[in-house]
Amino acid sequence: MAMKISVALDQMTFGDLYNFVDLARGARIGSEQAVNQVVYPQTDEDAVYGLELELDSSPIRTAPDMSGIARDHVVAVLESVIESDGDARGALEELRELRDLLA
Structure with missing residues (x-):
């Protein structure tokens, strides 16, 4: 069963972005794969308001937190x-x- 994770660009922090990227890395999504963009519905323009990631049912590996290590x-x-x-x-x-x- 697939799961979709999305993050809104409005008020997004770097921490939100880091977490989104860590999920992608953990799901073994390659750096060459395009990021799914979520656009506002019912608009003439393709105004992007978020990013989306679809995860399959395989286990997600987590990256170690190296922030406290010099x-x-x-x-x-x-x-x-x-x-x-x-x-x-x-x-x-x-x-x-x-x-x-x-x-």
Whole structure:
């Protein structure tokens, strides 16, 4: 069973847009696919007032919330593991911290 999700452009926030895009990503909709636009009914013009997304019944995967994690810190931890030829024991504390933030 398909489900339609729509978002109105009037008063839309970036958070609304981020959530809409995250749903599309989670539904594995490719970046090349056109966004369905919802137009005002009974108008001479094709005035767009919203965006629409149709989801099939397959499970939606969610992206981890990385907003509370400093990108530079993640890069530094990964670099330390790479520099030690993949031996992550020296970065276990930081890796556990990153894991807990993502969980």
